[in-house]
Amino acid sequence: MASVLAKKQKKKSNYNLKELKTLGNQLLSSRTHINNLPLLITFISPSSSPQFVLESLLSLQSFFITVLSDLPSSNSQINIDENELSKDPELVYKLWLKAKFDDFVKSLIDVAVSSQADETLNEIVLDAIMDFVKLGKDGRFQSSIYQRFLHAIVYSPSGLDSLLNSLVSKFFMYIDVRYFTYITVEKLARSLDSRGIEDKNNKSAHEDSEDLSRPSNLELAIHKIHYILSQIPPFDIKGGQSEYEMWSQLGLSSKEIDGKGLKEVNQKKGPKKCNSDVLSTSQIAKKIKLKFTKAWLSFLRLHLPLDLYKEVLVNLHQAVIPYLSNPIMLCDFLTRSYDIGGVISVMALSSLYILMTQHGLEYPNFYEKLYALLVPSIFMAKHRAKFFELLDSCLKSPLLPAYLAAAFTKKLSRLSLVVPPSGAWVIIVLIHNLLRRHPSINFLVHKQTDETDEDSSRGDGEHCENAKEPDTCDMSNGKPGIDMFNVEETDPAKSNAMRSSLWEVDTLRHHYFPNVNRVVLELEKDLTVRAKTTEMAVKDISGASYATIFNREMSRNFKRPPVTNQITALFPDSDFPGWVFKLDESENDEKSTKRQRIESS
Numbered sequence: 001m002a003s004v005l006a007k008k009q010k011k012k013s014n015y016n017l018k019e020l021k022t023l024g025n026q027l028l029s030s031r032t033h034i035n036n037l038p039l040l041i042t043f044i045s046p047s048s049s050p051q052f053v054l055e056s057l058l059s060l061q062s063f064f065i066t067v068l069s070d071l072p073s074s075n076s077q078i079n080i081d082e083n084e085l086s087k088d089p090e091l092v093y094k095l096w097l098k099a100k101f102d103d104f105v106k107s108l109i110d111v112a113v114s115s116q117a118d119e120t121l122n123e124i125v126l127d128a129i130m131d132f133v134k135l136g137k138d139g140r141f142q143s144s145i146y147q148r149f150l151h152a153i154v155y156s157p158s159g160l161d162s163l164l165n166s167l168v169s170k171f172f173m174y175i176d177v178r179y180f181t182y183i184t185v186e187k188l189a190r191s192l193d194s195r196g197i198e199d200k201n202n203k204s205a206h207e208d209s210e211d212l213s214r215p216s217n218l219e220l221a222i223h224k225i226h227y228i229l230s231q232i233p234p235f236d237i238k239g240g241q242s243e244y245e246m247w248s249q250l251g252l253s254s255k256e257i258d259g260k261g262l263k264e265v266n267q268k269k270g271p272k273k274c275n276s277d278v279l280s281t282s283q284i285a286k287k288i289k290l291k292f293t294k295a296w297l298s299f300l301r302l303h304l305p306l307d308l309y310k311e312v313l314v315n316l317h318q319a320v321i322p323y324l325s326n327p328i329m330l331c332d333f334l335t336r337s338y339d340i341g342g343v344i345s346v347m348a349l350s351s352l353y354i355l356m357t358q359h360g361l362e363y364p365n366f367y368e369k370l371y372a373l374l375v376p377s378i379f380m381a382k383h384r385a386k387f388f389e390l391l392d393s394c395l396k397s398p399l400l401p402a403y404l405a406a407a408f409t410k411k412l413s414r415l416s417l418v419v420p421p422s423g424a425w426v427i428i429v430l431i432h433n434l435l436r437r438h439p440s441i442n443f444l445v446h447k448q449t450d451e452t453d454e455d456s457s458r459g460d461g462e463h464c465e466n467a468k469e470p471d472t473c474d475m476s477n478g479k480p481g482i483d484m485f486n487v488e489e490t491d492p493a494k495s496n497a498m499r500s501s502l503w504e505v506d507t508l509r510h511h512y513f514p515n516v517n518r519v520v521l522e523l524e525k526d527l528t529v530r531a532k533t534t535e536m537a538v539k540d541i542s543g544a545s546y547a548t549i550f551n552r553e554m555s556r557n558f559k560r561p562p563v564t565n566q567i568t569a570l571f572p573d574s575d576f577p578g579w580v581f582k583l584d585e586s587e588n589d590e591k592s593t594k595r596q597r598i599e600s601s
Contacts (some may be wrong), residue, residue: 015043024059038102044107046114050121053111061128064101068135071098105132115158115450121207122163130247131170132217139249141176143183147300150184154192154224157217164224168231174247175284178232182291185225189298192221221536229299230315234287234323235288243248244284286325293325299334313337313347314383317354328359336367345373346387353390367404370394371492374411380422385543392538395434405438407492413504421513422544428519431505431535432527436535439528444502513549 015023023040026033072094074481111117112125129149136142153167171177172489235244304312316334321327334355339350349370354359370391379386395408409431416427435442484501511517519536527533 001524005445007371015056020052020055021059024062024546027059027063029456038103041100041104044104046109047112048429049501050118053121054124057108057128060104061131064132065106065135067097067183068101068132069138070094071101082274105129105148111165112404113152113156113158113160114364115160117502117583119162123166126163126166126170134248141180141248141250146177146180146569147184147187147422149505151188152187154221154228160224161221164227164231166230169246171246172232174243175235175288176234177247179288179291181228182288183294185229185465186291188221188225189295191261192218192225193298193302219308222299222302222304223308225299225302226312230297230319232292234292234319235285238262242250260557267393276582281359292323293329295351296320296324297329297346300330306580309337310344310347312597313344313351315507317351321351321354327355328361331355333359338363338366343370343381343383345369346378346383349373349390350386365393367394368491371407371411372490376406376414376415376418379419379426385539388430388542392430392433395430398437400438402438402440404496406444407443409434409441409444409502410495410500411487411492413502414485414487417504420546421511421516422541422546422549424508424511424516425513425519425541425544427540428505428508428523429538429541431502431536432519432522433535435523436512436527436530436533441498444497444500444527445505445523495532551595 020040020043020599023036027036027040037060040056040060043052044060045053072091088348108125108129112122112129117125129145133142133146133149136145142312153163172181300312316330322328324330330351334348334352338345338352340348352361352363356363356366368510373387378387381387395405412430412434414422419427435445456462483500483503484496489495505523506522508520509517522536525533
């Protein structure tokens with residue numbers, strides 16, 4: 001057996017390009033040369049020369065396109081017994097052609113996902129694979145070939161950036177390609193999820209394995225799935241879209257369209273446009289939205305790498321939530337992310353806020369988690385601008401209890417002592433808005449720290465009617481000059497904010513950054529009169545930093561006072577009779593020369 005294989009391998013290596021072209025012409029001319037078919041398939045290999053691969057590909061593609069409609073489906077081979085095969089030689093021939101076609105497609109996919117293949121050759125191979133996907137059986141989308149192709153791309157140990165870019169740019173504008181991409185991605189994500197679980201359970205048994213269970217290859221596969229999902233354009237019919245493009249001749253089969261078949265279109269090459277009278281745009285949009293939802297939910301169940309986890313959270317509220325069939329299905333993923341804390345919670349806040357305000361999600365511990373995020377490091381975080389805008393929006397409700405508004409106000413006031421000037425600027429604006437929205441906590445601004453215990457208890461009781469725990473507002477144990485606020489407390493109801501004052505803000509009256517003390521002066525106004533005051537926009541200053549503040553100050557034009565008299569001497573001569581305050585010109589020249597020497601050195 002080994003000698004036979006060696007002989008075949010030797011014969012293959014002895015062929016030149018001209019002989020290979022002759023084999024292809026013979027195959028296309030007559031069935032008597034059908035034995036050239038398996039030989040030509042052997043040249044479709046990552047180890048073969050690109051010229052040999054291209055020449056074999058052109059011949060085999062031309063051959064299979066003519067016989068593709070006569071090939072039996074994979075399911076029909078199961079019901080064929082040996083008696084039928086012996087009675088029908090033509091059926092045996094077609095089954096053999098079907099097997100060789102599968103081998104040919106497999107070889108094409110191997111070349112496409114190989115890191116050794118040339119980029120130009122990959123483009124040609126990609127077009128050939130997608131042509132067979134388009135022709136398929138009876139002109140419908142050949143999903144089995146497309147799924148095998150995407151499976152090979154995701155499971156390949158190579159990055160395949162150029163191949164993925166070509167696939168996205170050439171074929172993701174077609175509706176049927178997007179539809180079956182979502183279906184395939186869902187299956188791949190489920191497969192990776194199960195393999196990841198097996199890898200955790202059998203880590204010791206697979207330490208020397210080189211398959212996909214290795215963490216590096218698993219992470220690469222997850223990154224590829226995310227790239228594919230994020231590059232599919234959303235199918236949105238809000239703009240009144242009435243037409244859409246199909247890659248295959250008949251588009252989606254009737255099984256995916258709720259039993260409503262499609263009218264056949266002309267079998268011309270190239271993509272076809274299906275009008276709304278053939279298939280309703282709303283029907284196809286509903287189907288794609290459902291597959292889009294299943295694909296993303298399956299992907300989000302994976303153990304995402306940290307860098308990819310952050311990227312997904314940042315874009316989730318814009319790229320995913322608006323196109324889900326039921327966005328509330330993301331609540332588990334987002335609440336888990338929000339409970340992690342730190343920068344992950346900040347990134348999950350945008351999407352979680354959308355679910356709460358637009359889709360009716362109830363999250364009882366939302367404000368406690370938000371309160372815990374107020375730490376000095378948040379003022380240096382990359383996404384602090386969006387966080388401050390959402391923080392301002394979350395605290396806008398007039399139904400917010402007084403104890404909660406006071407806790408956030410006091411926590412921000414304490415942070416103003418340790419944050420950069422840009423952070424202090426944002427904090428004072430947030431405090432200004434909180435005091436204007438919630439008049440019940442305005443006593444924090446004017447409370448005297450040296451008041452007696454009796455006055456403190458009476459004054460604070462007037463503002464604790466809406467508190468969650470009225471006992472926390474009891475100031476009978478308070479001492480004059482001592483701040484009862486507990487900055488280390490994570491529960492805002494137990495922070496004693498109602499027993500404190502905003503003395504930290506008073507220290508910012510003479511801050512070296514003029515915008516800070518200017519906003520502090522605004523707090524002296526009577527903010528309870530809402531008709532005479534307005535809220536300050538957080539969006540305009542939320543992304544400020546040392547660099548932006550410095551550039552803003554440097555670009556300002558300062559008015560210089562006019563010079564009325566030319567000063568020639570520091571003291572008039574009349575004050576010192578007998579003295580002449582005049583520098584000799586020679587000494588002036590000598591000093592100038594010395595100064596030039598020093599500067600040049």
